[in-house]
Amino acid sequence: ISACLVGSEMCIRDRIRGNYSERCLPEYDFNHIVPGMLPYPFDLLPSSASTPRSVKKGAALFHRNDPATAMYHVRTGQVHLLRQTSQGDEVVIHRVDNDESFAEAALFSPVYHCDAVTAADTELVRIDKASILERMKQDPDFAIAISARFAGQIQNYRRRLEILAIRNARSRVFAAVADGMFSGEVKAGAAQIGLTHEAVYRALSSLVRA
Numbered sequence: 166i167s168a169c170l171v172g173s174e175m176c177i178r179d180r181i182r183g184n185y186s187e188r189c190l191p192e193y194d195f196n197h198i199v200p201g202m203l204p205y206p207f208d209l210l211p212s213s214a215s216t217p218r219s220v221k222k223g224a225a226l227f228h229r230n231d232p233a234t235a236m237y238h239v240r241t242g243q244v245h246l247l248r249q250t251s252q253g254d255e256v257v258i259h260r261v262d263n264d265e266s267f268a269e270a271a272l273f274s275p276v277y278h279c280d281a282v283t284a285a286d287t288e289l290v291r292i293d294k295a296s297i298l299e300r301m302k303q304d305p306d307f308a309i310a311i312s313a314r315f316a317g318q319i320q321n322y323r324r325r326l327e328i329l330a331i332r333n334a335r336s337r338v339f340a341a342v343a344d345g346m347f348s349g350e351v352k353a354g355a356a357q358i359g360l361t362h363e364a365v366y367r368a369l370s371s372l373v374r375a
Contacts, residue, residue: 202290203238204264206310207297214296218289226281226289233271235291239263242287243356247280259322260284262357269315272297329359338368 202217203210217240220226226237226244237244244261258279261267271277272294301308324344331337337358341347347354347365355365 202240203292204314206307206314207238207266207292209304209307210292210296210300214293216291216293218291220283220287220289222283222285222287224283226283227268227277228280229278230276233268233274233277233294235294236266236268236271236297237281238266238290238292240288240290242289243284244287244289245282245284247282248278260356265318266292266314269318325357334360334364335368335371338365339372342369342372 202208202215207215220242229248239261241263243263244267245257246259246261246267248256248258250256259267268277268281297311301311325346328337328340328344328346331340337360341354341358346357347369351365351369352362355362358365360368
């Protein structure tokens with residue numbers, strides 16, 4: 166059923182938004198993963214700049230006010246960025262999913278501004294801060310490419326917030342499909358938009374029948 170629904174979802178997306186190439190997308194393919202560990206332009210860095218890590222669920226990668234020495238790229242899994250309110254409540258300020266990077270602000274800050282904890286068993290890559298900054302200084306094309314990647318992630322995150330604000334589950338799934346958020350596993354897409362995969366299956370089925 167998953168394959169059928171994903172295939173139907175692609176047809177729905179085409180009907181909703183027309184040819185995907187007509188959209189004004191950034192020049193760089195932010196989700197493309199090269200055969201190595203890292204996507205462009207991080208793959209231009211020397212191999213010594215990156216360290217792969219396999220981390221179990223619930224592990225802390227760094228804490229607020231720790232020295233900022235690196236940013237990270239999630240290959241598979243999920244990482245939660247956390248802050249505590251003045252009342253001591255823990256708030257998830259961002260969920261990092263497959264093929265996304267995080268802690269970009271660490272490049273321009275002496276310390277991390279939040280905690281980072283794995284929400285699932287996660288495969289990620291630690292990317293050395295000093296190596297990134299040095300390459301940005303030496304290579305303007307790299308600096309532009311990495312800035313474009315960061316800008317694209319911000320745009321995607323803002324769009325995800327807009328979709329999460331939609332209260333009706335069917336309408337939320339409809340918007341997510343139109344935005345191309347279900348290109349992979351349905352469970353992963355469901356987690357991105359704050360719904361159970363069962364609710365997403367029901368919504369996709371109703372859209373297929375519509």
